[in-house]
Amino acid sequence: MIAVLALIAGVVAGVLLEPTVPLALQPYLPIAVVAALDAVFGGVRAKLDGIFDDKQFVISFISNVLVAALIVYLGDQLGVGTQLSTGVVVVLGVRIFGNVAAIRRHLFRA
Amino acid sequence: MTVKKEPRIYQADFLTELFRHPLDPAYEQAAEARKRNGPLKKPQLVVRKTVTFIVLTIIGALLAVAYQQVIREAPDKEKVRAGLIEQILQKRDSTRALAQTAEQLQAEVAALRDAAIGDPAQIEALRQLDAITGQRKITGDGVVIKISDGPHAATVRQQQINHYDLMIIVNQLWALGADGIAINGQRLTSLTQISSGSGISVGSELVVNPYEIVAVGPSDLDRRFTKSVIGGVYLQYRDDPRFRFGFSVEAKDDLTLPAAVLPPELTHAKVPAPAGSPSATPSSSPSGGGR
Numbered sequence: 001m002i003a004v005l006a007l008i009a010g011v012v013a014g015v016l017l018e019p020t021v022p023l024a025l026q027p028y029l030p031i032a033v034v035a036a037l038d039a040v041f042g043g044v045r046a047k048l049d050g051i052f053d054d055k056q057f058v059i060s061f062i063s064n065v066l067v068a069a070l071i072v073y074l075g076d077q078l079g080v081g082t083q084l085s086t087g088v089v090v091v092l093g094v095r096i097f098g099n100v101a102a103i104r105r106h107l108f109r110a
Numbered sequence: 111m112t113v114k115k116e117p118r119i120y121q122a123d124f125l126t127e128l129f130r131h132p133l134d135p136a137y138e139q140a141a142e143a144r145k146r147n148g149p150l151k152k153p154q155l156v157v158r159k160t161v162t163f164i165v166l167t168i169i170g171a172l173l174a175v176a177y178q179q180v181i182r183e184a185p186d187k188e189k190v191r192a193g194l195i196e197q198i199l200q201k202r203d204s205t206r207a208l209a210q211t212a213e214q215l216q217a218e219v220a221a222l223r224d225a226a227i228g229d230p231a232q233i234e235a236l237r238q239l240d241a242i243t244g245q246r247k248i249t250g251d252g253v254v255i256k257i258s259d260g261p262h263a264a265t266v267r268q269q270q271i272n273h274y275d276l277m278i279i280v281n282q283l284w285a286l287g288a289d290g291i292a293i294n295g296q297r298l299t300s301l302t303q304i305s306s307g308s309g310i311s312v313g314s315e316l317v318v319n320p321y322e323i324v325a326v327g328p329s330d331l332d333r334r335f336t337k338s339v340i341g342g343v344y345l346q347y348r349d350d351p352r353f354r355f356g357f358s359v360e361a362k363d364d365l366t367l368p369a370a371v372l373p374p375e376l377t378h379a380k381v382p383a384p385a386g387s388p389s390a391t392p393s394s395s396p397s398g399g400g401r
Contacts, residue, residue: 006163010170014178019171021179033176036169042134049133051141054158058165060134091128098132 003043027076028069031088035064038092041099048106068092213247213369220246241289244299244370248290251363253332255279257344258320258356268353271321273306275344279323280304282340288327290367293317297370301377313370320356324365332361 021029039061046052068088075084144150150158220240224233240246257279260269276293283291291298296312298304305311309318325331335341336359348357 002159002163003166006166007170010167010172011174012170013167014171014174017171018178019175021175026179029172029176029179032172036172040166040169042132042137045133046137049137051137053137053140053144054155054162056134056136056140058158058161060136061165061169094125094128095132098129102133 007040027081028072031068031072031085032065034089034092034096035068036061038095038099039064041096041103045099045102045106048103064092209368209371212371216245216369244290244297244302247366247369248326249364249366250289250326251329251331251361252288252324252326252365253283253335254360254362254365255283255323255325255335256320256356256358256360257323260354260356263319263355269355271310271319271355273304273310276310276312276321276323277304278340279344282335282338283323283325283327283331286327286331286334286338288325288331290327291323291325292367293323294321295368297367299370302370324362324367326365326367329361332359335359 039057042060043052043057046057071084071088072081075081149155223236227233227236237246241248257271257275259271260266263270280291280293280298293304293312294317296302296315296317298312302313303311309316310321311317328334336345341359344357345359347353348355
């Protein structure tokens, strides 16, 4: 419940403050969003499994975003940025799907 | 306790493993550790909850910012596009203005030349020559031939109009006695080449589909053209389902063709040097003669 409130508070803050993203960070934004979604769905699933852990959640979010950004940065430097971004999106996407499926089984027993 | 699970070090297939256990294994390890060590102390718990709250707020803000960024970028692309279109229109306007100035200047030059020549018969002869060579605006009756790519020209090469088509039609029109011809507003002279590079060029100008060939000449030029071999071939192929390009021949009165914008210099022809001048004598004759 508190978690949902925090998310909403963040969205509201983002909408109201309208921070401008520096140009150098803009390529990382989509990847950061996917990494954040992975962390959130993983957290929700863990919560439903009864094994949620605050420390684990925070670390998984931060490391997800950092690793994803690092991979995109390296890819850009090596000239294979799009391919590596695709790789990151595929891996995180598979995890998101798997976790959402688990959440669905928890909530609807189906 | 650790024997219960398969060791994860020997995963052969990362993707299969990913599909089977999408949840970060660290959650389970943390749960086990909690079971072993008992619940956390209160102050530590409060700190962790607070950090989680902050991270979730950051995630929410991240989602909002990313969304806004996407929304904001869309009009940016539109703006760039609109800017480019505006630049094109401006350049086109300035080109038109320059062409008009060039035409005025050419008319001025012609008037001055006429005044210098003085003899009406010679002036008239010169004007005729100017009109035929494309250096003077020409008006009169003639024919408008419209030819355009077929509906699948991008993939079917037989439906695509190429520079040979334009060349063949133009040559036929010259042969039938046309006094002046323009393709998409570009007047042809004896120096204008119709060539293909990236697209079709008439002189130095790129022309694009649909093509409009306007010719001024004898009043029955349209009939002569449709009766000619080339005209007949194009009319016949137009109705052939394999080609299906657009083609029409139409007689029109009071056509006006603009004067051609001439290249500043002739590329191959040279003004012959007056006889007896030193530059006319070949300069390479003494080289290697004695030995």
